[in-house]
Amino acid sequence: xxxxxxxxxxxxxxxxxxxxxxxxxxxxxxxxxxxxxxxxxxxxxxxxxxxxxxxxxxxxxxxxxxxxxxxxxxxxxxxxxxxxxxxxxxxxxxxxxxxxxxxxxxxxxxxxxxxxxxxxxxxxxxxxxxxxxxxxxxxxxxxxxxxxxxxxxxxxxxxxxxxxxxxxxxxxxxxxxxxxxxxxxxxxxxxxxxxxxxxxxxxxxxxxxxxxxxxxxxxxxxxxxxxxxxxxxxxxxxxxxxxxxxxxxxxxxxxxxxxxxxxxxxxxxxxxxxxxxxxxxxxxxxxxxxxxxxxxxxxxxxxxxxxxxxxxxxxxxxxxxxxxxxxxxxxxxxxxxxx
Amino acid sequence: xxxxxxxxxxxxxxxxxxxxxxxxxxxxxxxxxxxxxxxxxxxxxxxxxxxxxxxxxxxxxxxxxxxxxxxxxxxxxxxxxxxxxxxxxxxxxxxxxxxxxxxxxxxxxxxxxxxxxxxxxxxxxxxxxxxxxxxxxxxxxxxxxxxxxxxxxxxxxxxxxxxxxxxxxxxxxxxxxxxxxxxxxxxxxxxxxxxxxxxxxxxxxxxxxxxxxxxxxxxxxxxxxxxxxxxxxxxxxxxxxxxxxxxxxxxxxxxxxxxxxxxxxxxxxxxxxxxxxxxxxxxxxxxxxxxxxxxxxxxxxxxxxxxxxxxxxxxxxxxxxxxxxxx
Amino acid sequence: xxxxxxxxxxxxxxxxxxxxxxxxxxxxxxxxxxxxxxxxxxxxxxxxxxxxxxxxxxxxxxxxxxxxxxxxxxxxxxxxxxxxxxxxxxxxxxxxxxxxxxxxxxxxxxxxxxxxxxxxxxxxxxxxxxxxxxxxxxxxxxxxxxxxxxxxxxxxxxxxxxxxxxxxxxxxxxxxxxxxxxxxxxxxxxxxxxxxxxxxxxxxxxxxxxxxxxxxxxxxxxxxxxxxxxxxxxxxxxxxxxxxxxxxxxxxxxxxxxxxxxxxxxxxxxxxxxxxxxxxxxxxxxxxxxxxxxxxxxxxxxxxxxxxxxxxxxxxxxxxxx
Ligand SMILES: Nc1ncnc2c1ncn2[C@@H]1O[C@H](COP(=O)(O)OP(=O)(O)OP(=O)(O)O)[C@@H](O)[C@H]1O
Ligand code: SF4
Ligand SMILES: [Mg+2]
Numbered sequence: 001x002x003x004x005x006x007x008x009x010x011x012x013x014x015x016x017x018x019x020x021x022x023x024x025x026x027x028x029x030x031x032x033x034x035x036x037x038x039x040x041x042x043x044x045x046x047x048x049x050x051x052x053x054x055x056x057x058x059x060x061x062x063x064x065x066x067x068x069x070x071x072x073x074x075x076x077x078x079x080x081x082x083x084x085x086x087x088x089x090x091x092x093x094x095x096x097x098x099x100x101x102x103x104x105x106x107x108x109x110x111x112x113x114x115x116x117x118x119x120x121x122x123x124x125x126x127x128x129x130x131x132x133x134x135x136x137x138x139x140x141x142x143x144x145x146x147x148x149x150x151x152x153x154x155x156x157x158x159x160x161x162x163x164x165x166x167x168x169x170x171x172x173x174x175x176x177x178x179x180x181x182x183x184x185x186x187x188x189x190x191x192x193x194x195x196x197x198x199x200x201x202x203x204x205x206x207x208x209x210x211x212x213x214x215x216x217x218x219x220x221x222x223x224x225x226x227x228x229x230x231x232x233x234x235x236x237x238x239x240x241x242x243x244x245x246x247x248x249x250x251x252x253x254x255x256x257x258x259x260x261x262x263x264x265x266x267x268x269x270x271x272x273x274x275x276x277x278x279x280x281x282x283x284x285x286x287x288x289x290x291x292x293x294x295x296x297x298x299x300x301x302x303x304x305x306x307x308x309x310x311x312x313x314x315x316x317x318x319x320x321x322x323x324x325x326x327x328x329x330x331x332x333x334x335x336x337x338x339x
Numbered sequence: 340x341x342x343x344x345x346x347x348x349x350x351x352x353x354x355x356x357x358x359x360x361x362x363x364x365x366x367x368x369x370x371x372x373x374x375x376x377x378x379x380x381x382x383x384x385x386x387x388x389x390x391x392x393x394x395x396x397x398x399x400x401x402x403x404x405x406x407x408x409x410x411x412x413x414x415x416x417x418x419x420x421x422x423x424x425x426x427x428x429x430x431x432x433x434x435x436x437x438x439x440x441x442x443x444x445x446x447x448x449x450x451x452x453x454x455x456x457x458x459x460x461x462x463x464x465x466x467x468x469x470x471x472x473x474x475x476x477x478x479x480x481x482x483x484x485x486x487x488x489x490x491x492x493x494x495x496x497x498x499x500x501x502x503x504x505x506x507x508x509x510x511x512x513x514x515x516x517x518x519x520x521x522x523x524x525x526x527x528x529x530x531x532x533x534x535x536x537x538x539x540x541x542x543x544x545x546x547x548x549x550x551x552x553x554x555x556x557x558x559x560x561x562x563x564x565x566x567x568x569x570x571x572x573x574x575x576x577x578x579x580x581x582x583x584x585x586x587x588x589x590x591x592x593x594x595x596x597x598x599x600x601x602x603x604x605x606x607x608x609x610x611x612x613x614x615x616x617x618x619x620x621x622x623x624x625x626x627x628x629x630x631x632x633x634x635x636x637x638x639x640x641x642x643x644x645x646x647x648x649x650x651x652x653x654x655x656x657x658x659x660x661x662x663x664x665x666x
Numbered sequence: 667x668x669x670x671x672x673x674x675x676x677x678x679x680x681x682x683x684x685x686x687x688x689x690x691x692x693x694x695x696x697x698x699x700x701x702x703x704x705x706x707x708x709x710x711x712x713x714x715x716x717x718x719x720x721x722x723x724x725x726x727x728x729x730x731x732x733x734x735x736x737x738x739x740x741x742x743x744x745x746x747x748x749x750x751x752x753x754x755x756x757x758x759x760x761x762x763x764x765x766x767x768x769x770x771x772x773x774x775x776x777x778x779x780x781x782x783x784x785x786x787x788x789x790x791x792x793x794x795x796x797x798x799x800x801x802x803x804x805x806x807x808x809x810x811x812x813x814x815x816x817x818x819x820x821x822x823x824x825x826x827x828x829x830x831x832x833x834x835x836x837x838x839x840x841x842x843x844x845x846x847x848x849x850x851x852x853x854x855x856x857x858x859x860x861x862x863x864x865x866x867x868x869x870x871x872x873x874x875x876x877x878x879x880x881x882x883x884x885x886x887x888x889x890x891x892x893x894x895x896x897x898x899x900x901x902x903x904x905x906x907x908x909x910x911x912x913x914x915x916x917x918x919x920x921x922x923x924x925x926x927x928x929x930x931x932x933x934x935x936x937x938x939x940x941x942x943x944x945x946x947x948x949x950x951x952x953x954x955x956x957x958x959x960x961x962x963x964x965x966x967x968x969x970x971x972x973x974x975x976x977x978x979x980x981x982x983x984x985x986x987x988x
Binding site: 568583586658659 | 723725727752753754755756757758761762764765766769770771772773774775783784787788818820821831834
């Protein structure tokens with residue numbers, strides 16, 4: 001027990017081994033300390049606000065929603081009526097030209113965003129609600145309830161949605177956008193029900209829920225007070241996915257002519273453009289506006305979903321820090337070898 | 340085995356739910372379904388045929404009788420008579436169209452699964468790197484570009500603007516179909532654009548799914564152990580991570596067949612491809628209910644079979660499931 | 667055995683990089699592991715034991731970052747190994763037994779393949795027969811029938827799985843085996859069994875061990891020297907026997923009091939009052955000062971340095987000792 005002390009001779013001067021202080025390290029990795037304003041927000045909101053992808057998506061969505069809200073005030077022409085000659089080129093008169101039927105494309109686009117976004121959100125919201133109710137009941141009550149509900153969740157996952165919707169819609173005859181939204185909700189709740197159920201099962205055995213049970217809290221109170229708040233991010237994630245599904249499926253249904261052709265939505269605009277052979281006749285301005293609007297909305301929602309994923313899954317969030325860590329090591333001639 | 344039997348039982352249950360829905364939907368809608376169907380046959384019928392038709396379509400008798408009749412006919416693949424191609428039986432039309440849809444969906448799914456999984460492995464491995472940072476979001480966004488838009492875009496670009504590919508159909512008109520090189524080439528050539536548009540809107544989901552599963556697995560102790568053992572990166576990536584990550588993707592692949600079919604429907608409409616989508620569109624326009632209902636049954640069946648196949652594959656690939664069955 | 671240490675850890679600093687903070691989980695620690703020695707790391711949960719162990723094996727996981735210091739293995743700088751040197755370092759020189767064998771084995775690969783993989787990675791020319799024979803030999807070494815080589819991990823009990831992990835760690839006769847809570851997931855009887863087995867193997871093959879466990883009694887029995895960690899710092903290093911009989915640092919004393927003695931009547935266990943500080947709100951001066959019953963004014967201002975303690979022949983970091 002004599003030479004516990006390191007053999008000084010083999011050790012280079014300590015200074016060479018010094019680590020940067022935490023502050024220096026943060027500066028080198030490009031991490032900014034939280035501003036005081038941010039620190040006041042709840043944890044998930046902080047993560048969201050610092051997520052560029054999520055913010056970008058939200059910004060695009062916000063623009064579309066504002067346009068949709070203001071549509072009646074800012075549409076230059078009545079979107080439901082002829083406003084000029086068929087297929088007028090875009091210009092001062094008609095910002096995005098006119099359709100084959102002579103309706104103003106720009107006005108239709110704005111009016112369409114109302115219906116399309118509404119349907120998407122109705123579908124997303126109702127699907128999430130159904131999924132939440134079914135998922136929580138199945139997960140929390142367990143036993144026979146779980147068995148029966150899980151059977152229906154799995155059935156709804158396994159049944160092909162579009163063909164089923166086609167059957168439904170074709171018997172409804174000229175489904176209005178709202179009806180389409182509800183039909184989509186009825187076929188699209190399976191995914192969120194499944195995630196919510198898994199999440200509930202995980203939460204059910206956590207201390208705070210067990211404690212509430214021991215205290216003799218009523219079941220629905222436990223669900224509302226203890227379980228629900230702890231899966232807000234999963235609910236938001238499910239809602240975003242269901243909304244994407246709603247908007248895309250609505251456009252698809254109307255595109256193949258299952259909607260009511262007299263309503264004005266992005267889907268029916270595409271339908272009419274396709275029927276009018278807009279591309280063949282060089283009337284690109286009839287088809288591009290709704291197409292781009294759908295793509296942008298879809299992209300924006302995907303961005304938001306990305307952000308939600310990164311918030312719920314720390315593993316995914318950590319990927320954003322790999323670059324700086326790699327560079328830190330490289331500057332010190334060390335390899336970053338994490339897989 | 341027990342696992343597979345349980346799944347099989349579930350698929351029967353699901354199928355039953357589907358055919359019952361299919362039976363109930365027209366009968367729950369306002370208005371008499373028979374009249375509606377007859378309306379769509381307007382002008383094609385002599386009065387003495389009407390009663391016969393009413394019977395054929397199973398709209399006479401009590402609801403229960405109708406249901407039994409309906410099941411009986413389903414069991415014989417009797418989907419009724421097509422009202423468009425009257426009096427062609429719906430079944431023969433259905434199977435003709437299904438063949439072409441199978442070509443599209445089969446090719447598209449294989450490609451998009453392959454591309455997506457490969458990209459997912461790559462971007463998870465170099466997560467946070469250039470490829471991952473740029474292509475993951477872009478590919479997933481493509482996923483949200485509805486098939487209608489992408490198909491239209493491709494169609495416009497490659498048949499109108501630069502007419503490289505044929506305007507539509509599954510093969511040249513004057514071709515007598517048969518198993519020879521000429522037919523295969525023609526079919527492949529005509530399938531390029533439709534397949535591409537389905538692939539474009541679907542591979543992003545595989546990319547993201549595989550990437551996220553891999554990233555979660557990379558944090559597992561068994562991956563760390565593989566690394567600690569000094570295995571080569573390639574071996575860790577392929578044998579220790581991707582091998583495990585592919586299992587849940589196979590399950591989602593089967594579940595997603597329904598979505599892919601949806602995409603295929605739209606694509607067929609745009610490219611005038613003689614598959615189920617195009618015939619269903621025709622059926623919608625002419626209110627050919629027997630075809631509309633038949634496509635649901637056929638597609639449900641195919642999706643269920645795909646799911647069963649994925650279960651079998653999972654049992655083969657996942658030893659945990661295998662012995663769960665033995666226990 | 668030569669006197670040169672097998673592993674020298676110098677000023678090792680490991681940070682976890684968060685979204686907008688870094689937390690310093692290991693704050694500049696120094697210790698040596700000598701050839702053939704079992705070195706223990708003790709301390710409350712979250713004090714950074716595993717983080718040190720992973721850094722030693724160069725297995726630091728994201729978002730962890732070894733931001734400073736050095737790890738030398740037989741004089742070589744581990745942190746700046748090239749890719750090829752690193753591959754050789756892993757397993758053939760340092761192997762690892764993880765806390766939970768449940769998760770350490772890949773569930774969809776046969777255990778034989780997982781063992782053979784380790785051998786093949788370092789002896790690429792070995793034939794299948796050779797690797798298989800070696801795997802069988804290893805299985806026998808830890809008392810599992812080689813007939814079960816072709817089974818999958820889930821077909822073994824927890825204890826057997828842990829034995830398989832130990833067998834795997836021995837595959838290339840490394841100089842150092844790091845064991846991070848190798849028996850925590852097991853029941854007491856199996857735990858004893860496995861520790862005895864490790865002792866036996868260690869006597870036979872002469873490897874060094876870095877041993878981490880929450881069972882101080884077990885650690886004192888098994889290890890030659892023990893390092894006590896608190897909030898990311900090493901507060902005392904001493905021969906195993908001295909940890910209970912002559913603890914120098916107040917924290918070591920407190921830790922010793924919270925464990926039952928090895929022999930003699932059971933006394934009431936005293937936990938340590940308070941809880942370890944969070945890495946984001948560390949106290950000024952000595953990190954243990956808020957919980958230390960013997961704190962003096964200087965403790966709140968100045969962090970103590972690790973100094974030799976003649977009483978044990980070890981080192982400790984406490985103002986009371988200078
Ligand atoms: N991935 C991570 N991200 C952020 N902080 C981490 C991470 N892993 C560990 N830490 C922090 O680092 C500190 C040390 O953790 P470590 O796992 O090394 O402790 P430990 O002593 O091994 O604890 P235990 O006895 O519970 O295993 C802890 O405060 C922990 O919160
Ligand atoms: S330095 Fe002071 S506070 Fe820290 S352990 Fe020693 S006496 Fe206690
Ligand atoms: Mg630990």
